[in-house]
Amino acid sequence: MQQTNPASTSKDFLLSVEGLTVSFDGFKAVNDLSFYVDENEIRVIIGPNGAGKTTVLDLICGRTKATAGSIRFRDKELTRMREHEIVHAGVGRKFQNPSIYEDLTVFENLELSFPRGRGVFGALAFKRDAEVVSRVEEIAEMIFLKNQLKTEAAILSHGQKQWLEIGMLLIQSPELLMLDEPVAGMSVSERVKTAELLHRIIQDHSVIVIEHDMKFVQDIAHRVTVMHQGKVLSEGSMDHVQHDPKVIEVYLGH
Amino acid sequence: MNTTLYTRREWIALAIVAALILIVFPVTMDVFRLNLVGKYLTYAFVAVGLVLCWGHGGILSLGQGIFFGLGGYCMAMFLKLEASSPENTAIQSTPGIPDFMDWNQVTELPFWWVPFKSFPFAAAAVILVPVVFAYVIGAAMFKRRVGGVYFAIITQAIAAILTILIIGQQGYTGGVNGITDLRTLLGWDIRTDSAKFILYFVNAVLLIAVLVLGQMVRMSKFGRLLIAMRDKEDRVRFSGYSVADFKIFIFCLAAAFSAIGGAMFTLQVGFMSPSFVGIVPSIEMVIFAAVGGRLSLFGAVYGALIVNWAKTSFSETFPELWLFAMGGLFIAVVMAFPNGLAGLYRSHVEPFLAKLTRKSPPSPAPDTAPVEAVKLAAE
Ligand SMILES: Nc1ncnc2c1ncn2[C@@H]1O[C@H](COP(=O)(O)OP(=O)(O)OP(=O)(O)O)[C@@H](O)[C@H]1O
Ligand SMILES: [Mg+2]
Numbered sequence: 132m133q134q135t136n137p138a139s140t141s142k143d144f145l146l147s148v149e150g151l152t153v154s155f156d157g158f159k160a161v162n163d164l165s166f167y168v169d170e171n172e173i174r175v176i177i178g179p180n181g182a183g184k185t186t187v188l189d190l191i192c193g194r195t196k197a198t199a200g201s202i203r204f205r206d207k208e209l210t211r212m213r214e215h216e217i218v219h220a221g222v223g224r225k226f227q228n229p230s231i232y233e234d235l236t237v238f239e240n241l242e243l244s245f246p247r248g249r250g251v252f253g254a255l256a257f258k259r260d261a262e263v264v265s266r267v268e269e270i271a272e273m274i275f276l277k278n279q280l281k282t283e284a285a286i287l288s289h290g291q292k293q294w295l296e297i298g299m300l301l302i303q304s305p306e307l308l309m310l311d312e313p314v315a316g317m318s319v320s321e322r323v324k325t326a327e328l329l330h331r332i333i334q335d336h337s338v339i340v341i342e343h344d345m346k347f348v349q350d351i352a353h354r355v356t357v358m359h360q361g362k363v364l365s366e367g368s369m370d371h372v373q374h375d376p377k378v379i380e381v382y383l384g385h
Numbered sequence: 386m387n388t389t390l391y392t393r394r395e396w397i398a399l400a401i402v403a404a405l406i407l408i409v410f411p412v413t414m415d416v417f418r419l420n421l422v423g424k425y426l427t428y429a430f431v432a433v434g435l436v437l438c439w440g441h442g443g444i445l446s447l448g449q450g451i452f453f454g455l456g457g458y459c460m461a462m463f464l465k466l467e468a469s470s471p472e473n474t475a476i477q478s479t480p481g482i483p484d485f486m487d488w489n490q491v492t493e494l495p496f497w498w499v500p501f502k503s504f505p506f507a508a509a510a511v512i513l514v515p516v517v518f519a520y521v522i523g524a525a526m527f528k529r530r531v532g533g534v535y536f537a538i539i540t541q542a543i544a545a546i547l548t549i550l551i552i553g554q555q556g557y558t559g560g561v562n563g564i565t566d567l568r569t570l571l572g573w574d575i576r577t578d579s580a581k582f583i584l585y586f587v588n589a590v591l592l593i594a595v596l597v598l599g600q601m602v603r604m605s606k607f608g609r610l611l612i613a614m615r616d617k618e619d620r621v622r623f624s625g626y627s628v629a630d631f632k633i634f635i636f637c638l639a640a641a642f643s644a645i646g647g648a649m650f651t652l653q654v655g656f657m658s659p660s661f662v663g664i665v666p667s668i669e670m671v672i673f674a675a676v677g678g679r680l681s682l683f684g685a686v687y688g689a690l691i692v693n694w695a696k697t698s699f700s701e702t703f704p705e706l707w708l709f710a711m712g713g714l715f716i717a718v719v720m721a722f723p724n725g726l727a728g729l730y731r732s733h734v735e736p737f738l739a740k741l742t743r744k745s746p747p748s749p750a751p752d753t754a755p756v757e758a759v760k761l762a763a764e
Contacts, residue, residue, distance in 0.1 A: 194619070194623075215627045218622075218623055219625055230623075231620065232613040233617075234612050234616055235609060243606065243613055248606055249626055250627075250630070251607070251631055254606045254607040254610055255607045257605060259606075299624065303625060
């Protein structure tokens, strides 16, 4: 598959994924995949179920080890780094199913994600000072949870859990956020608020979003990458990929 | 804010535990019984470690006897060498070495026994040997992401192997009988009633220190991370923490607590043997923590006291039934009262007490919240 991206220009990308391949017992969930993300870009990855979208994020954040290929983030090769080091480098990841600490409060969830005291002894000595409190409150406000700070995360609604997890990423101040289906399971009004939130986020972050909701994609995407069977099927503006016959075939084919 | 170490309710709990073991027991019991309670309390050190490691961190170790035993053996080696002075052992074919070595035709003190002649060395070894061993196990397992049931089984296996090793190397370890006939600590006879009385208090004060230390860990961000790791290990990793390092630390801390318990056991009971190292004692120690409430540091103390008291009374009358009773108790606690005595206390006794003490003010809402004391950390 040829690449439909400007790889030849010597521009510095925030994230360059090249020839990425992962094989699960011979099954190539991601197969020689390449794509590039610019600074302050909001990139949406779409594709049918099982296309390998989540697996790509798993590879970038170190949850799954690549069989071949490279993932460069700024000047760092992520394929050789451990998960928490990738986080320290500035990559945050939201999971497809909200992954938060159910037994802790909203405040504690955000506080644990605050980027200080990340070593064993740092965590023992960590003090909840004014800086932490004000940052937690600031983020809580952004994610519409400022009145729920003392609420146990387990009893939040599904949509609120999604927001909380986004907040947990934001407080890490990552350069690149990766969101796996952030509006899945959300009501219409929650979707609108989430789109609003994303628009605020992209002012100073680069974002990769996986999403199925086309209306939502249209609303936020700068560029769209369509994946199919572990490969890039098409890439470009929403308008471009929507009219790409290959994309139409795949989406109508099931 | 998390600057307060204890809530009011926990201050009261701490005061009750301290009053019980520092005043009530010594006042009401004769030295024999007090010594017995002191022995039970040495297991509480292990249970407190398990509350942190297992209850909070979700790391179930079925091999805490390893660390209790290693701590106990380090102390026993020192005491044994002191009891084996050439004068005391003049009738042996090689005077000056422990009696069991002489019986096993060992004619020279093994090199690794020699440093245990020094008390500072032995005292440091009580903590360091188990902690280093825990570090090695932890690093090997947690860095490879071995956890859950697999980790539990591996710790069991190590406990079993260590027991076999100790029993097999009779000439160097005292074998199945262990290291017995311990007499003095730096010339102070530990077999007398007054020594037992003093050692009881040393043990009690150490236990309270360990409880406070445990609380400090629990109330720190580390404590909240333990809960987070138990529930969503992956998320913790992607919040930028090296999960393995945290697991190794808490496992080592639990080992250190167990080791102090083991050393105090040796001092108070006067011997150490492989029967405190293996599979059965290790499982019993988990039961103490489970019965007390695996999220409650104080519960660990009550769990150790009550189960051991029951064991002593029960096994005097029906020794062969004890193991079944113990198994039944464990299943009952896990199935019906997952938060143990502490959970029952919070859900039944506390609302009742609240009603009694606050009769006049209009209906104070009883604290029906679940036991997770963790939430208090947010206040
Ligand atoms: N750890 C794994 N072991 C084996 N197969 C895997 C593993 N992870 C993913 N797969 C397979 O890889 C393929 C791609 O999965 P992935 O979750 O990346 O799809 P997706 O595009 O995110 O789909 P969805 O839209 O349903 O979330 C699937 O066929 C899946 O079964
Ligand atoms: Mg997916």
